[in-house]
Amino acid sequence: MSRVFNFSAGPSALPEQVLSKAASELVEYRNAGMSVMEMSHRSGDFDEIINRAETLLRELMGIPKNYHVLFLQGGASSQFAMVPLNLFKTHKSADFIHTGEWTRRAIAEAKKYGTANIIASSEDKNFSYIPKPEKSSFSKNVDYFHICTNNTIEGTRYTSIPDTGDIPLIADMSSNILSEAMDVAGYALIFAGAQKNIGPAGLTIVIIRDDLVGHAMEITPTMLNYKTHSDNKSLYNTPPTFGVYMAMLVFEWIKDLGGTAAMQKINEKKASLLYDFLDESKIFKGTAAREDRSIMNIPYTTDSSDLNEKFLKEASKNGMVNLRGHRSVGGMRASIYNPMPVEGVEKLVSFMKKFETDNS
Ligand SMILES: *Cc1c(COP(=O)(O)O)cnc(C)c1O
Numbered sequence: 001m002s003r004v005f006n007f008s009a010g011p012s013a014l015p016e017q018v019l020s021k022a023a024s025e026l027v028e029y030r031n032a033g034m035s036v037m038e039m040s041h042r043s044g045d046f047d048e049i050i051n052r053a054e055t056l057l058r059e060l061m062g063i064p065k066n067y068h069v070l071f072l073q074g075g076a077s078s079q080f081a082m083v084p085l086n087l088f089k090t091h092k093s094a095d096f097i098h099t100g101e102w103t104r105r106a107i108a109e110a111k112k113y114g115t116a117n118i119i120a121s122s123e124d125k126n127f128s129y130i131p132k133p134e135k136s137s138f139s140k141n142v143d144y145f146h147i148c149t150n151n152t153i154e155g156t157r158y159t160s161i162p163d164t165g166d167i168p169l170i171a172d173m174s175s176n177i178l179s180e181a182m183d184v185a186g187y188a189l190i191f192a193g194a195q196k197n198i199g200p201a202g203l204t205i206v207i208i209r210d211d212l213v214g215h216a217m218e219i220t221p222t223m224l225n226y227k228t229h230s231d232n233k234s235l236y237n238t239p240p241t242f243g244v245y246m247a248m249l250v251f252e253w254i255k256d257l258g259g260t261a262a263m264q265k266i267n268e269k270k271a272s273l274l275y276d277f278l279d280e281s282k283i284f285k286g287t288a289a290r291e292d293r294s295i296m297n298i299p300y301t302t303d304s305s306d307l308n309e310k311f312l313k314e315a316s317k318n319g320m321v322n323l324r325g326h327r328s329v330g331g332m333r334a335s336i337y338n339p340m341p342v343e344g345v346e347k348l349v350s351f352m353k354k355f356e357t358d359n360s
Contacts, residue, residue, distance in 0.1 A: 005344035008322035009152055009297060009335040010175070011195040018249045018339075029245075036245045041238050049245050050234065056251035060260055061177075063184050063207055070206040070226065071234040071244050076102075076174040076193035078204065080109035082224050083144070083170055083189065088114045089215040091141045094170075095119045097162070100127040100151040101328065102172055110146070113217065117142065126329070127154040129289035135163060144168045144188065150176030152196070153326040155288040155299040155333065161186055168212060176296050177205065178254060179338060180264035188212055194243055197296075197337045199250050203243030254338065263338055270336050270345040271295035277349045283307070283356050287329060301331025308332065311355055320348055 006013040029036045032045045039046050054069045063069060072078075083106075084094065092114030096107050098121035110116040117139050120131035138145065145164040150157040152175040161169065168188030177192040184190065189212060194203035208226055216225045228236050254263055275293060278286040278300055287299045302308055308331050315323050325333040336345055 002319075004319045004321050005340070005347060006322055007320060007334045007336065007340070007344075007348070009196070009326070009333060010193070011201050012197075012335055012337050013339045014199070014246075015250065015253050015339040018246070018253050021249055022246060037242045039241070041235060041241050046241060049241075049248055050239070053244050053248035053251060056248065056255060057205070060251060060254055061182065061184050061207070066210050067184065068206075068208050068210060068213065068226075068230040070208065070229045071239050071247075072204045072206055072229060073202060073240050075201075075204055076172060076191055077105065078224070079172070079191040079206065080106040081112070082206075082226070083146070083191075084110040084113045085220040085224055086216045086226050087144045087168065087170070087189075087212060088217060089143060091115075091143050093117065093139065093142045095139050095142050095145045095164075095167070097121070097131055097133065097147050098123060099130060099148055099156060100154040101326075102148045102151065102153070102174070103146070106146055106148070106172065114143075122156075125289075127151065128156065128287055130156050130158055130292040133162070138162075138164060138167070142167060144170050146170045146172070148172040150174075150179075150294050150296055152297050152335075153299075153328060153333075155286075155294045155297045155329075156292040157294040157296070159292070168209070175335075175337075176294070178260055178263065179267050179296055181260045194247060196335075199246035200243050202240040203247060205247075250338075266342065267295045267336070267338065270340065270342055271298065273342075273345045273349050274298050274334060274336070277352060281352070281356060283360050284352060287331065296337055297333055297335045299325050299329050299331060299333040301325070305330075307359060310359070311352075314355065315348070315351060318351055320344075320351065323348075 095117050098118045107116045119137050120133035122129050122131050145167045149171045170189045171187050173190050174192045175196045178197050188209045190207040192205045195201035213226045213230050222228050278284055283302045284300050323332045325331040
C-alpha cells in the first residue's frame, strides 16, 4: 500500500487509523451480522451510532444543552438557503461579512428570501484578509449576522468573532470545525459539510440554539425546516447513515488525541512549519494577510506560472498531491486539516526547500 500525502481542500484526507477501523468493521459491523450501510436507520445498532456521534461531538465542542445537533444531508450549500428560510422571521434581513466565494454564495441565496446587507467586505484585495468592521456599522433590524470562520479558498480565518449582541451569529465552519477549541455559546447556529474535517461527503452537521427552531417561513419545504429534524432527532427520513458512523469514528480519534485543544496545538504546529518557511522563502510567498492566516488552508504561489506548474508536477511525483490552488487565487494551496500528520507538512516543506534551491 502506498498512500500519498493528500492536500485536497475537500473531500480530503481521513486519519488512516479511522479508515482501518472502518475497514475492519465494513463487512460486518461488530455483532450486527451486516454492514452499517445495510442496516435500518431505526435499528438499535444505528441508534447507538448516532447517539454516540452526538455525545462525542457535544463533548469535543462543549456544546451547551440548549443547542440541537442535527445530522443532515445537502452539504453546507443547502444551509445557505436553510438559514434564511428558518431565521427570516421578523425583518427578513441579515448582515454579512463578505470574505470570499462561500459568503458570496450565502449572500446570493439569502437574497432570494429577503435582504442581505454586506456590512464589510475584503473583495478589494481579492479576499486576502478578514475585515474588522466597527460595531456601529452593524444593522439593528436584522434577523441574523453571517460569517464564514475559515475561508477555504482564500486561506483566511477569524481569530476573534464579532460581538453581535442579541443578533444571532451564524457561522459557516465547514473547513475549520473541530480544528481548534471554540466557544459554541458565542454562536446561535454553526453548520459544516463533513467532507473537510469530519468524514465522507454527504453528511452535514448543524448545531442550532433551540430558540431559533420553529420559526420557518411558510414556504419552507419540510426537509429544509430545522424543526422537522430537531423534532425527529435527525431521523425524519433516512440520514446519511454511513457518514454518521464515519463521523463517530473521527470524533473518537480526536478524543483519543486529547480533544480540540490538543488538535489545535498540532494544527498550529503544522501551520507554523509551512508559514515560517513561506516567510523566509525567496521564491514562494503566502497570499493571505499575516494576521488572518488560516491554519487549515494555506494558499501560496511563486511569481511564475511555469514554476507553479513545475512545482505541482514534481510534488505529485513525490507523493504530495492536490496542491493546486483554487482558480480564483491561482498558485498552490496546501489544505492541512486535522487528519494531515505533522510528517506530511514536514515532507512538503523540505520538498519546497529543495525545489527552491534547484530553481533559483
Ligand atoms: C466546502 C465549503 C462549502 C460547501 O460545502 P458543500 O458541502 O460542498 O456544499 C461551504 N462553505 C465552506 C467554508 C466550505 O469550505
